[in-house]
Amino acid sequence: MGSSDRNLWKLEDHPKLPKGKPVAVVVLDGWGEASPDPYNCIHVADTPTMDSLKKGAPEKWRLIKAHGTAVGLPSDDDMGNSEVGHNALGAGRIYAQGAKLVDLALASGKIYEGEGFKYIQECFKNGTLHLIGLLSDGGVHSRLDQLQLLLKGSAEHGAKRIRIHFLTDGRDVVDGSSVGFVETLENDLRQLREKGVDAQIASGGGRMYVTMDRYENDWDVVKRGWDAQVLGEAPYKFKSAIEAVKKLREDPKANDQYLPPFVIVDENGKPVGPIVDGDAVVTFNFRADRMVMLAKALEYEDFDKFDRVRFPKIRYAGMLQYDGELKLPSHFLVSPPEIQRTSGEYLVHNSIRTFACSETVKFGHVTFFWNGNRSGYFNPELEEYVEIPSDIGIPFNVQPKMKALEIAEKARDAILSRKYDQVRVNIPNGDMVGHTGDVKATIIGCKAADEAVKTILDTVEQVGGIYVVTADHGNAEDMAKRNKSGQPLVGKDGNVQILTSHTLRPVPIAIGGPGLLPSVRFRKDIQEAGLANVAATVMNFHGFEAPSDYEPTLIEVADN
Numbered sequence: 199m200g201s202s203d204r205n206l207w208k209l210e211d212h213p214k215l216p217k218g219k220p221v222a223v224v225v226l227d228g229w230g231e232a233s234p235d236p237y238n239c240i241h242v243a244d245t246p247t248m249d250s251l252k253k254g255a256p257e258k259w260r261l262i263k264a265h266g267t268a269v270g271l272p273s274d275d276d277m278g279n280s281e282v283g284h285n286a287l288g289a290g291r292i293y294a295q296g297a298k299l300v301d302l303a304l305a306s307g308k309i310y311e312g313e314g315f316k317y318i319q320e321c322f323k324n325g326t327l328h329l330i331g332l333l334s335d336g337g338v339h340s341r342l343d344q345l346q347l348l349l350k351g352s353a354e355h356g357a358k359r360i361r362i363h364f365l366t367d368g369r370d371v372v373d374g375s376s377v378g379f380v381e382t383l384e385n386d387l388r389q390l391r392e393k394g395v396d397a398q399i400a401s402g403g404g405r406m407y408v409t410m411d412r413y414e415n416d417w418d419v420v421k422r423g424w425d426a427q428v429l430g431e432a433p434y435k436f437k438s439a440i441e442a443v444k445k446l447r448e449d450p451k452a453n454d455q456y457l458p459p460f461v462i463v464d465e466n467g468k469p470v471g472p473i474v475d476g477d478a479v480v481t482f483n484f485r486a487d488r489m490v491m492l493a494k495a496l497e498y499e500d501f502d503k504f505d506r507v508r509f510p511k512i513r514y515a516g517m518l519q520y521d522g523e524l525k526l527p528s529h530f531l532v533s534p535p536e537i538q539r540t541s542g543e544y545l546v547h548n549s550i551r552t553f554a555c556s557e558t559v560k561f562g563h564v565t566f567f568w569n570g571n572r573s574g575y576f577n578p579e580l581e582e583y584v585e586i587p588s589d590i591g592i593p594f595n596v597q598p599k600m601k602a603l604e605i606a607e608k609a610r611d612a613i614l615s616r617k618y619d620q621v622r623v624n625i626p627n628g629d630m631v632g633h634t635g636d637v638k639a640t641i642i643g644c645k646a647a648d649e650a651v652k653t654i655l656d657t658v659e660q661v662g663g664i665y666v667v668t669a670d671h672g673n674a675e676d677m678a679k680r681n682k683s684g685q686p687l688v689g690k691d692g693n694v695q696i697l698t699s700h701t702l703r704p705v706p707i708a709i710g711g712p713g714l715l716p717s718v719r720f721r722k723d724i725q726e727a728g729l730a731n732v733a734a735t736v737m738n739f740h741g742f743e744a745p746s747d748y749e750p751t752l753i754e755v756a757d758n
């Protein structure tokens with residue numbers, strides 16, 4: 199590192215706050231703040247630790263925004279999510295995120311002028327364009343209206359044969375809504391066919407069971423998708439996608455998130471759209487985590503995660519580039535947000551030693567997303583990232599405690615080892631159990647998360663450290679769909695409609711610990727603060743001022 203590099207990365211000393219205090223940064227996934235209510239699982243659950251932190255308001259506890267424009271999403275109607283949430287927490291600035299960047303590229307038509315589209319366009323003359331991704335208007339991983347525009351635009355730019363391989367949602371949108379989304383898509387495809395484009399749905403399956411695994415938790419999920427999308431093989435075969443989804447949903451236990459894989463076949467029982475040599479493939483999700491594994495399978499010549507049987511010679515582009523370090527995929531339609539100079543990178547340049555940990559399903563959140571969608575370490579000598587293997591094949595409502603305790607114990611050991619200045623964890627329960635829609639299980643999950651926080655705070659107490667406890671977005675605090683006046687909506691079956699998705703709610707942030715000067719308190723002059731203000735705050739606790747272009751710190755040091 200040259201001296202100019204060193205200057206670039208050097209953080210100013212904080213004028214009042216000391217260095218050398220161990221800092222625990224705890225992110226509760228899916229833990230928003232909402233009024234007491236039977237569908238507020240955090241309220242119903244026994245959460246003494248988080249409740250006691252709240253008593254520190256307004257000086258040591260406050261709310262911050264975790265959705266919409268505060269985290270770089272297109273509008274304030276967009277709920278928060280882990281990608282944008284952890285990006286903001288780690289980067290300390292607000293970046294226009296994938297959802298927004300794709301909107302802009304589609305609106306201006308620039309998407310069709312870029313390298314990525316030109317690359318796949320080469321296949322349009324003789325090959326098929328395959329579009330693979332999540333079919334919903336949830337706006338977390340993808341958006342239906344973007345798919346619709348891309349379909350239309352691709353046809354206008356020469357695609358003559360198009361096949362869609364969709365994943366049903368039920369996680370960012372209400373369970374059962376898959377049918378309506380397929381109907382909308384079928385309608386668009388019919389219009390394209392009327393214009394002479396051979397456009398059809400070729401395969402499908404539920405996002406949690408087919409294709410959209412993440413952080414290499416379970417490659418079988420990706421394999422099931424590969425078999426249907428590439429090989430044209432699946433346990434279920436249907437003549438139409440609407441029939442497929444309706445039939446598969448007749449099973450009383452069926453759930454959009456977990457629909458089994460199926461392929462669409464013609465009158466002779468032949469799959470209508472396997473992926474073959476000479477085809478183009480676009481994965482139309484803008485969000486990275488749940489596309490990285492498929493991207494590897496589609497792009498890497500050397501690949502040993504499962505037997506691909508056939509590795510077609512295709513031209514593949516992601517909607518975005520999903521991994522900035524691996525440069526994966528190498529072709530993409532829209533450039534990802536350029537998240538640079540994240541707090542993690544600054545801190546290693548200033549000799550801060552970091553330990554980060556979660557279980558597999560959230561591991562990349564406190565590492566990859568935290569570091570601006572970048573895999574790997576900045577400096578392996580100063581960082582240690584520990585992944586606790588998640589349970590595989592067990593729904594999280596069956597094991598709602600997940601690995602909360604194990605994560606807390608790893609954090610405890612890391613703090614007690616005195617080898618780290620920052621110990622950062624993600625506690626997944628509120629989110630992962632919340633997404634199952636199982637209220638009782640979510641309550642158990644929230645209690646487990648609270649106990650994990652207690653273990654970490656007790657350890658901070660023991661070593662004279664500082665803690666920051668916050669969350670990335672809401673989920674468990676509201677499990678009911680509501681009307682405009684906030685009353686739970688009742689479905690045709692007479693039951694309250696369950697909300698499996700994230701929310702628009704703000705999240706708490708609490709600070710404290712024996713290492714925090716008693717005169718440190720939340721400022722009152724930034725009411726509109728959001729997740730992006732946390733990074734500067736954490737830097738202060740390490741004894742540094744944040745870079746001047748970071749969103750301002752949440753704290754001040756009182757004079758008295």
Ligand SMILES: O=C(O)[C@@H](CO)OP(=O)(O)O
Pocket residue numbers: 227228278279280281338339369370488629
């Ligand atoms: O599971 C996921 O992929 C999303 C919801 O679509 O949740 P989170 O943003 O909390 O990871």
Ligand SMILES: [Mn+2]
Pocket residue numbers: 227228279280281283629670671
């Ligand atoms: Mn999350």
Ligand SMILES: [Mn+2]
Pocket residue numbers: 228280629630633673700
């Ligand atoms: Mn979630």
